Amino acid sequence: MTLTADATTDFTDSTELGYLLHKHPDKVQNFGLSVGSATVFYPEAMRESTCVALILDVDALELGRSLPKYSPGEFALGRYLNDRPYAGASLLAVAISRVFKQAMAGVCTARPDLPDRELPLRITLPSVPCRGGSGLAAELFGPLGWDAQTTPIPLDPEVAEWGDSVYVDLTLTGTATVAAALRHLYVLLPVLDDVKHYWVGEDEADKLVRAAGDWLGDHPRIELITERYLKHRRELVESVVDRLVPDATPSVQAPRDPSLGELRARAVLAELKVVGAKTVVDFGCGEGRLLRELFADNTFERIIGVDVSSRALDSAQRRLRLDDLGDRQRARIELIHSSATYRDNRLRGFDAMVLMEVIEHVDADRLPALVRSVFQESRASTVVVTTPNSEYNELYDGLAADEFRHPDHRFEFTRAQFQDWAAEIDGYDVRFEGVGPMDDTRGTPTQLAVFTRREDTV
Structure with a gap:
């Protein structure tokens, strides 16, 4: 510079x-x-x-x-x-x-x-x-x-x-x-x-107010600036906007609202409840967003969190405070270092498997390996998959038409592409749902598929 x-x-x-x-x-x-x-x-x-x-x-x-x-x-x-x-x-x-x-x-x-x-x-x-x-x-x-x-x-x-x-x-x-x-x-x-x-934590919100307090409140792109500067942490964004624009009305602009993650988790939990799943594997569990919700519900008797990143598993263990649990509760949940693209016999025999915002992080030529591992080898009764709907991307503030939502995404399916991919998976029936605000032309920001294994599948 x-x-x-x-x-x-x-x-x-x-x-x-x-x-x-x-x-x-x-x-x-x-x-x-x-x-x-x-x-x-x-x-x-x-x-x-x-x-x-x-x-x-x-x-x-x-x-x-x-x-x-x-x-x-x-x-x-x-x-x-x-x-x-x-x-x-x-x-x-x-x-x-x-x-x-x-x-x-x-x-x-x-x-x-x-x-x-x-x-x-x-x-x-x-x-x-x-x-x-x-x-x-x-x-x-x-x-x-x-x-x-x-x-x-x-x-x-x-x-x-x-x-x-x-x-x-x-x-x-x-x-x-x-x-x-x-x-x-x-x-x-x-x-x-x-x-x-x-x-990014509360101290970063304070830094933003100190550095930009004299001009940010009047900036026409205040929402974009605060959301990106604070890594889309909605509670921090709202605290800064409240301090700089006391009379501001809450934003209703949904595409970049991090609460979409909460909506996804709720939708997945609802689907698991519908099928009566008692044992669940969360592939790509990350720091434990969904695991925390699963563990809070005692109807889920056994929960496995799986991730390729050992750092993610360490973070999930701290976030869930597993070391502080009693023996009975600790027996309900386990974290495993593994991948959705490799066979792992430890993951067979579960009622349900979840891949929440996972498949888009897998190289396209590795998707057949994921299908083989999750659907053909592990053979859960139900598999719930969520992934971005690329048609909705043009509604995102500040996202170019040819950009993905995350720099590590290898692809992002349109609704038709996702349905075509899901229809090719043998041995399962599938239905589709939308998650997030509905646009008449572009659908919802997240698309969800529920795969149910056919009883006659060997």
């Missing part, structure tokens, strides 16, 4: 930018971060124009260690092999807050007259994830006074038919105080990406 300030009649010597940033133009300075290091230097420092550069060097091993115990849908090496070292997103935002902390706060003891002065600034970021189309940058930065110019970066310059990637070369031009410019970047870079590399 580079930030360039030009001299004005009120700011005759642009090298005074060094006072505002607390970084001397004649020095190269290095700063240690939890995931690597940041370097600050001045490619240009002249009276007429001064440019400061911030270079982030990400240590993949340190990043892998610092990530939360589990990220839904991650593949085995995803925390080590990813775009974080090359993309200006949440890691760059953290570096900005670490390196330019005093500048963001508008503190300059050496020249207290400088922080309140607005400067003509130009900020360049050569690779920024922009999930939602390149125009999203203008929608976010434009209301704050910035002219946002984006150049989409192709997936491969040599293969034009592959089209553009989700990354853009972003240039922001405008007049602002340095403190305001840095705070805008700190908040909006992770929003453009819609991914954060660290846990």
